[in-house]
Amino acid sequence: MRITCPHCGARSHQEFTYFGDADVARPNTALDAPLDGDVLEDWMNYVYLRKNSPGEHREYWLHSAACRALLVVTRNVTTHEILKVEAA
Numbered sequence: 001m002r003i004t005c006p007h008c009g010a011r012s013h014q015e016f017t018y019f020g021d022a023d024v025a026r027p028n029t030a031l032d033a034p035l036d037g038d039v040l041e042d043w044m045n046y047v048y049l050r051k052n053s054p055g056e057h058r059e060y061w062l063h064s065a066a067c068r069a070l071l072v073v074t075r076n077v078t079t080h081e082i083l084k085v086e087a088a
Contacts, residue, residue, distance in 0.1 A: 011065075016065070021057075055078065056074055069088075
């Protein structure tokens with residue numbers, strides 16, 4: 001799989017480090033909020049639950065072996081086709 005970095009051009013995926021799902025939002029809770037009820041459920045979902053559906057998926061990738069840019073890569077997780085690469 002080759003990822004086209006906006007700064008360095010097309011490179012092997014081995015130069016990049018996967019940084020996670022780009023569509024997951026961190027829960028918006030106060031720092032002193034007790035971890036019970038809905039707050040705990042929101043954090044459990046954020047940390048452990050992910051959609052695993054086929055098709056297009058937005059992911060964070062770090063170009064760790066070169067320019068160190070954080071990128072948002074849209075790819076088809078079934079075929080591994082890269083559809084779009086943009087700076088995060």
